[in-house]
Every structure is written in C-alpha cells, then in structure tokens.
Amino acid sequence: MLNTWVASVFIGSVLFVGCTNDDTTVQESGPSTVTGELKEWAVSVDPESVPAGEVTFEITNNGTVQHEFLVVKTDIADGEIPVDGDHFSESLEGIDVIDEIGEFDMGTTESLTLTLEAGKYQLVCNIPAHYTAGMHTAFVVE
Numbered sequence: 001m002l003n004t005w006v007a008s009v010f011i012g013s014v015l016f017v018g019c020t021n022d023d024t025t026v027q028e029s030g031p032s033t034v035t036g037e038l039k040e041w042a043v044s045v046d047p048e049s050v051p052a053g054e055v056t057f058e059i060t061n062n063g064t065v066q067h068e069f070l071v072v073k074t075d076i077a078d079g080e081i082p083v084d085g086d087h088f089s090e091s092l093e094g095i096d097v098i099d100e101i102g103e104f105d106m107g108t109t110e111s112l113t114l115t116l117e118a119g120k121y122q123l124v125c126n127i128p129a130h131y132t133a134g135m136h137t138a139f140v141v142e
C-alpha cells in the first residue's frame with residue numbers, strides 16, 4: 001500500500017512539477033544535497049548515501065592546504081584503490097572518475113552537481129600522498 005501511495009505522489013509531482021515545491025513528502029526521490037568537509041587527512045560527508053538522481057555536493061576545505069574532491073564510482077573497498085607511487089591513476093581499470101572539484105583553497109566551499117546512478121562510490125582527494133594518508137570515504141547511491 002505504501003509503495004502505491006509513494007508512486008502516485010511521485011507521478012503527481014512529475015505531472016505538476018513546479019507547482020508543488022512545498023510538498024515535502026516527495027523529498028526522498030528528489031534532488032539530494034550532500035555537505036562535506038576536506039581536511040588533513042579525511043573526507044567526511046553527510047549523508048553518506050542518497051537516492052539515484054541529481055546530487056549536489058557542497059564541500060568545504062577545512063584543512064590548512066589545498067585539496068581536491070573526486071567522485072569515483074568503484075566496487076573497490078574504501079581506501080583500497082591501488083596507488084602507483086603516491087596517488088592512483090584516474091584511468092585505472094575498475095574505477096570511473098565521474099567528476100571532480102579541482103584543487104581549491106582552505107577556508108572555501110565549492111559545489112558540484114551531478115546525476116549519479118546507483119552503485120558504490122568513493123569520495124576522495126588524489127593529490128599526491130593525500131589518498132594514502134586517509135582522504136577517502138565510502139558513498140552509496142541507492
């Protein structure tokens with residue numbers, strides 16, 4: 001019964017898109033916003049999973065040096081992407097770098113909006129030595 005109800009709400013929101021922005025009951029299937037932080041040496045985001053579709057990452061560099069933010073689709077376990085020297089190759093088999101926020105300054109926030117399909121992801125910084133130092137976190141799109 002609940003599934004039928006959710007489906008009809010969703011269909012209704014598609015038919016009347018733009019007219020029902022105050023309807024919070026469709027929030028789970030709508031665009032998602034993920035806020036996150038980069039610092040030495042960690043990546044943290046909230047929430048850690050979102051429904052498939054449009055996702056906006058709002059990422060703040062709270063570190064003391066520049067960092068970057070890569071969205072990587074991969075089934076490889078968090079932190080286990082094989083590195084070649086001090087970082088991993090972004091054309092490595094088994095990973096798909098969907099997009100990135102290039103290196104940006106400490107104390108600033110950058111945003112990145114993507115359409116993500118279901119799967120396992122890692123959110124990482126691949127500046128030399130940063131990934132192996134701990135700048136990665138698992139992320140799931142359902």
Ligand SMILES: [Cu+2]
Nearest residue numbers: 067125127130
């Ligand atoms: Cu970094």
